[in-house]
Amino acid sequence: MSELKYFAWQGIELMIPKDWDLAVDAGNFDNGYFRLDDYVKPRLEIKWEKIKFEKAPTSDKLLENFIKSMEKNLKKRKIQTKVSILEKQNTKVAEHDAVLAYVRSVQDALIVAWYCEKSERAFIAQTVFPAKEYDNQKKAFNTVIQKLMCHTSDENITWSAYGFKVKIPALYRLSNRKFTSGLSYLFFMDPKGYNIVSFGYSSMANVILKEYYSDIEEWFNELIYKKNLKKIGKFKRKKEENAQLNRQKHEARVLYLETYGFISKFKNYMVVYLWNCENLNRLYFLLTIIKGNRTKAKDLATSIMKDFQCH
Ligand SMILES: [Zn+2]
Ligand SMILES: [Zn+2]
Incomplete structure (x- = not known):
């Protein structure tokens, strides 16, 4: 075998x-x-x-x-x-x-x-x-x-297929997924439906960046944000930075966004990691959206990224 x-x-x-x-x-x-x-x-x-x-x-x-x-x-x-x-x-x-x-x-x-x-x-x-x-x-x-295992005492559930491996808090359940040659993604939602974790990728990163989108942010905006997230609210960008993904040796772009409004408990906070995985020639995103808590959105994204394997 x-x-x-x-x-x-x-x-x-x-x-x-x-x-x-x-x-x-x-x-x-x-x-x-x-x-x-x-x-x-x-x-x-x-x-x-x-x-x-x-x-x-x-x-x-x-x-x-x-x-x-x-x-x-x-x-x-x-x-x-x-x-x-x-x-x-x-x-x-x-x-x-x-x-x-x-x-x-x-x-x-x-x-x-x-x-x-x-x-x-x-x-x-x-x-x-x-x-x-x-x-x-x-x-x-x-x-x-x-070797099959059907339960875990871990507070995370591991998802591994098609070359990725990621741990998502067990509280978040898979709510939507799409696997196509152009774009694949998974959406996870907490039981109340307020908070979201999502990640996904497009294959043929080299072609996409050369022929369709000027950069990875435009790719994310057109394929993920506009089609899947805009309905949650209109997000504005508050901050951006680069981060080294130590595990995979990729450099990621990290965006911090939030919806408009005065009262923070009603606002949605989003953290997005974007990176190009040269090993599998994929453009990847991982995002968290937390209602009313900027720190939680950041901490959750950071902790998931710590273990994220993209290739
Ligand atoms: Zn079992
Ligand atoms: Zn990678």
């Missing part, structure tokens, strides 16, 4: 083969789904749902429900194939009791089901494949599942 890399999404951390990455992503921390593909096809799907601790299901029950939903799905599509469990064994995932099943239907699948009492989420991880690939798939699946 190829070399492994770290992947983290919605509080799930994995070590995956280097040529896998996020292909489909839906939902949120409580109820969601993602799929990891390599260049050829889907390799791993994980779905999860919030179930309160008092109602914690057994792994067998989770598996049973999942098989039922597979059967329902086949029926709906008028496919006459049965779902049969060829093999089933108890196992552990991140110290939780889990059940691993080898299932045959239209295709073969390896499915593992477990309940995480720490994050109060029920998980199903599955890989689907033609029967003749069983040996290879089982090996890859086991390697990934053995």
Whole structure:
């Protein structure tokens, strides 16, 4: 099997083969789904749902429900194939009791089901494949599942995909994301919806700066500020400075902005880091917006940037 890399999404951390990455992503921390593909096809799907601790299901029950939903799905599509469990064994995932099943239907699948009492989420991880690939798939699946982590005691959640790795306070939940060849970004919001953390990038930095925008600030203004932030309020610039990103050895431009108004508790304070990552040829931004607290906006941006890995 190829070399492994770290992947983290919605509080799930994995070590995956280097040529896998996020292909489909839906939902949120409580109820969601993602799929990891390599260049050829889907390799791993994980779905999860919030179930309160008092109602914690057994792994067998989770598996049973999942098989039922597979059967329902086949029926709906008028496919006459049965779902049969060829093999089933108890196992552990991140110290939780889990059940691993080898299932045959239209295709073969390896499915593992477990309940995480720490994050109060029920998980199903599955890989689907033609029967003749069983040996290879089982090996890859086991390697990934053995190192899977579904909870953390850290007050941050790590997000790592497509070459970046960043820690965002767990309080902030993913509220919006976009992955396109021109621009990718993630928006996180606190439960009240007042405060925001966001970061993202455009690839082909050299071409963008030569042909589309005069500098990184214009890029940020046109693609992020005007399209996503203006609705929060009209921001004016109060200060700007350069900062050395020690971890990545890039130089960043740091902007301090705030909305108009007299009463500071009603104002929004924004701190923006902008930098060019030559290693991946990307233009990056990271920003924080905090309502009513300039210092908090700055401290939050500083602490996230301390650990931000852009390449
Ligand atoms: Zn867990
Ligand atoms: Zn970089």
